[in-house]
Amino acid sequence: MDVLICTAKEQDEWCETLAACLPEAQVHAGPDAPACDYAVLWKPPAAVFAHQPRLKALFSLGAGVDGLLAMPALPRDVPLVRIEDCGMAAQMIEYALYVALRRFRRFAEYADAQSEGRWAPRGLRMREDFQIGVLGLGVLGSAVANALAGFGFAVSGWSRTPKSIEGIDCVHGSAGLDVLLARSEVLLVLLPLTGDTEGLLGRELLAQLPDGAALANLSRGEIVDDEALLEVLDSGQIAEAFLDVFHREPLPRDHRYWTHPRVRITPHVAALTPYSAACSQVAEKIRGFERGESISGIVDRARGY
Numbered sequence: 001m002d003v004l005i006c007t008a009k010e011q012d013e014w015c016e017t018l019a020a021c022l023p024e025a026q027v028h029a030g031p032d033a034p035a036c037d038y039a040v041l042w043k044p045p046a047a048v049f050a051h052q053p054r055l056k057a058l059f060s061l062g063a064g065v066d067g068l069l070a071m072p073a074l075p076r077d078v079p080l081v082r083i084e085d086c087g088m089a090a091q092m093i094e095y096a097l098y099v100a101l102r103r104f105r106r107f108a109e110y111a112d113a114q115s116e117g118r119w120a121p122r123g124l125r126m127r128e129d130f131q132i133g134v135l136g137l138g139v140l141g142s143a144v145a146n147a148l149a150g151f152g153f154a155v156s157g158w159s160r161t162p163k164s165i166e167g168i169d170c171v172h173g174s175a176g177l178d179v180l181l182a183r184s185e186v187l188l189v190l191l192p193l194t195g196d197t198e199g200l201l202g203r204e205l206l207a208q209l210p211d212g213a214a215l216a217n218l219s220r221g222e223i224v225d226d227e228a229l230l231e232v233l234d235s236g237q238i239a240e241a242f243l244d245v246f247h248r249e250p251l252p253r254d255h256r257y258w259t260h261p262r263v264r265i266t267p268h269v270a271a272l273t274p275y276s277a278a279c280s281q282v283a284e285k286i287r288g289f290e291r292g293e294s295i296s297g298i299v300d301r302a303r304g305y
């Protein structure tokens with residue numbers, strides 16, 4: 001069995017780790033590999049598919065597959081399989097907890113007060129009264145929602161199809177989204193980028209958040225309308241935005257987000273794919289494929305995730 005691995009960076013480390021996890025295969029690195037049975041990919045150049053006539057499946061080393069699906073050269077009739085969790089849920093939980101605690105305990109307000117030399121204590125709040133909305137209840141969103149609810153916060157979650165998760169107020173559809181937005185003091189975005197979610201958080205929906213809410217976009221920049229977000233940040237309706245992902249990455253040096261006093265930027269690091277867990281998961285799935293078993297994580301191309 002021949003397996004091709006092609007990543008935009010750290011190619012050697014990925015190749016070594018995959019070879020160790022899949023000793024029964026010949027692992028080839030880079031876009032010029034000979035014809036292979038499987039391809040393992042992260043942001044590959046289009047040329048990678050030029051001489052690959054016999055691929056049985058494609059594996060994305062990212063949870064999100066919007067980038068791969070947007071490549072015209074991506075073979076259409078070959079299953080595309082994505083990474084599921086592999087340690088990314090724990091990282092998303094850390095980020096979400098940081099945002100939730102910073103807002104719940106008013107640490108940003110106290111930092112402002114300190115900068116003005118003001119002693120300004122605020123009253124006690126209870127966790128169960130602090131409303132958090134999670135957009136997307138998939139592998140990562142449901143882990144985040146469960147962790148926040150387990151911590152005692154009041155958590156609502158939004159998905160495309162109806163769901164029932166103990167301890168989470170699960171909603172779906174546009175009526176469900178309206179209810180969730182109206183009460184969320186913290187809104188966490190963990191949706192995939194698809195035709196339906198692109199530009200979803202524009203003026204109309206952002207305006208439905210309560211005054212002083214915070215937004216954390218942890219999935220894809222294109223889901224948020226930047227101009228609309230800057231307007232609600234300027235007006236103060238949104239008190240703080242935590243942005244890990246952007247329309248263009250790296251975020252252009254002259255983008256207003258860099259200097260906006262209410263914006264906190266992280267450089268697409270909310271959840272990084274760990275080499276070893278990801279390569280073991282891919283190796284297990286390749287073995288399953290070879291045995292003719294059904295495997296999880298196959299992308300529904302019509303749905304876009």
Ligand code: NAP
Pocket residue numbers: 063064065084085088135136137138139140141142158159160161162190191192193194196197218219220244245268269270271272305
């Ligand atoms: P997933 O398991 O596929 O979950 C996607 C969730 O979004 C599902 O609950 C799905 O609803 C919901 N959804 C999709 N389209 C929707 C729509 N139109 N309306 C309402 N809900 C919709 O994905 P995941 O593994 O949790 O990952 C989520 C995203 O996180 C990835 O796509 C990627 O973009 C991003 N990500 C970012 C980083 C980072 O470092 N910033 C790292 C990893 C992943 P159903 O349950 O009804 O299908």
Ligand code: GLV
Pocket residue numbers: 061062063064065271273
């Ligand atoms: C990272 O953004 C991923 O989709 O895994």
